[in-house]
Amino acid sequence: MVNASDFRGTCDSDILNAAIAARGADGVVVIPPRAVDGERDWWSLDRAILLPSNTTVVLQNCKLKLSDACRDNFFRTANCGLGVADPAPVENIHIRGEGNAVLEGADHPRATGDAGKRLANPCPYDVEDLLRMAPWIPEEKRSADKLGFAERHIHTFGTDAGKEGESQYGDWRNIGVLFANCTNFSISGISVVCAHGWGISLEACAGGRVERIRFDACMSKMIDGLRQNMENQDGVNLRNGCHNITVSDITGITGDDVVALTAIAEREYLPGGSLRYTHVMHNDWSRREADIHDVIIRNILATSHLCHILRLLSCECHIYNVLADGIVDTAVEPQHHGAVILGEADGSYGRNLPDGLHHVTISNVISNARGCINIYGYLTDSAISNVVNKNPSVPVLRVRRENGTRNVATSNLVTTE
Numbered sequence: 001m002v003n004a005s006d007f008r009g010t011c012d013s014d015i016l017n018a019a020i021a022a023r024g025a026d027g028v029v030v031i032p033p034r035a036v037d038g039e040r041d042w043w044s045l046d047r048a049i050l051l052p053s054n055t056t057v058v059l060q061n062c063k064l065k066l067s068d069a070c071r072d073n074f075f076r077t078a079n080c081g082l083g084v085a086d087p088a089p090v091e092n093i094h095i096r097g098e099g100n101a102v103l104e105g106a107d108h109p110r111a112t113g114d115a116g117k118r119l120a121n122p123c124p125y126d127v128e129d130l131l132r133m134a135p136w137i138p139e140e141k142r143s144a145d146k147l148g149f150a151e152r153h154i155h156t157f158g159t160d161a162g163k164e165g166e167s168q169y170g171d172w173r174n175i176g177v178l179f180a181n182c183t184n185f186s187i188s189g190i191s192v193v194c195a196h197g198w199g200i201s202l203e204a205c206a207g208g209r210v211e212r213i214r215f216d217a218c219m220s221k222m223i224d225g226l227r228q229n230m231e232n233q234d235g236v237n238l239r240n241g242c243h244n245i246t247v248s249d250i251t252g253i254t255g256d257d258v259v260a261l262t263a264i265a266e267r268e269y270l271p272g273g274s275l276r277y278t279h280v281m282h283n284d285w286s287r288r289e290a291d292i293h294d295v296i297i298r299n300i301l302a303t304s305h306l307c308h309i310l311r312l313l314s315c316e317c318h319i320y321n322v323l324a325d326g327i328v329d330t331a332v333e334p335q336h337h338g339a340v341i342l343g344e345a346d347g348s349y350g351r352n353l354p355d356g357l358h359h360v361t362i363s364n365v366i367s368n369a370r371g372c373i374n375i376y377g378y379l380t381d382s383a384i385s386n387v388v389n390k391n392p393s394v395p396v397l398r399v400r401r402e403n404g405t406r407n408v409a410t411s412n413l414v415t416t417e
Helices: 012-021 127-133 149-153
Strands: 028-031 043-045 049-051 055-060 063-066 075-077 090-098 102-104 118-120 155-157 177-180 182-193 200-203 206-216 220-223 226-229 236-239 243-254 259-264 292-304 308-315 319-329 338-342 357-367 373-375 379-389 397-399 405-415
Touching: 012 028, 012 043, 012 049, 049 055, 049 090, 075 090, 155 226, 177 182, 182 200, 200 206, 236 243, 236 292, 259 292, 259 319, 292 308, 308 319, 308 357, 319 338, 338 357, 357 373, 373 379, 397 405
Parallel strands: 028 055, 043 063, 049 075, 055 090, 063 102, 075 177, 090 182, 102 182, 118 155, 177 200, 182 206, 200 236, 206 243, 236 259, 243 292, 259 308, 292 319, 308 338, 319 357, 338 373, 357 379, 373 397, 379 405
Antiparallel strands: 220 226
16 A cells, blocks of 8 residues: 655646556555645646556545646546547556545636537626627527527536637546446545536446445536536446446436436547547447446435436447436426436437337436436336326426337336425
């Protein structure tokens, strides 16, 4: 075991990466609270901490905060990144928080959001500021009742906006903790505060756990006296190729989906490490698995500012053998879209296959959202039970397309006043 406080470097990123490189046979690196002559009590990251195989990072009552110069992850498996076209397998990687372990975004993020969002600075969040300051809004839409989704959500804050040589869109660098092609892993006991994009994303990972994670994000942040829009602050996202994973005990609030399984098999080839892409891995599906399967999701006591507590989205591929038990919406008012969404309308993500979602069990759900359980894709050979919908203005279960379900058993679906 090594302690990061025993190392020296020109910046905190150098110190922490040096500690990782010097780990002993047990692979354990302890990161305690940072003490910098009373100036600050957190570790300031200018770049990601890279995690090779056989590494366990123990965060002991400490905070890691992205600096304003950082356009990178908090942690990333060392097998992937810019220019790494085909990330090699890694294994036995663990992040364990003890006490109050916090990962916090920058005061002035260089970029936020996913690959579909363009950077802007300023990027107002509140409607009155948006109408007054956003140059992308056409004159015919400059009133509160005419603003559409695009006017409010296609742009996202970033100080790199307009800077020559910098990507003007979000990408995988905005993800807080990014694991790729990793087996035997765990991420536990941490708080993720105001992430620049998704809090945790797993790609082609297997045999692992994500548990006891708290999120604190609301799709905006006060920066220099103005509430700025920050898109795509999901919680935990499992991407193509993930299997044999448990996600449990997730709390707090996210800007976007709290837990999402998103298997989207894009057809245009992109190598690993590409910018303007939220995957860090390549998408040659002849060489890697596209489906997500064998996943357990338990004890989600959280809410989303805008979207859903749980999303299962499969386009041009499959999600199957999923158990989701104990989804409790902690929202006081029904402001976000829904508790559970299964599939999407065919469109920008691709095509829902007739057997795209199958052998899914969803049970013990409490919703206080604008929608409860919505099936937009196709769901087959599945079960939904013990659902309490606290918003009587919407149905407890809604199938959005003809023949959207086949062999789906439902029981104990209740709407309350």
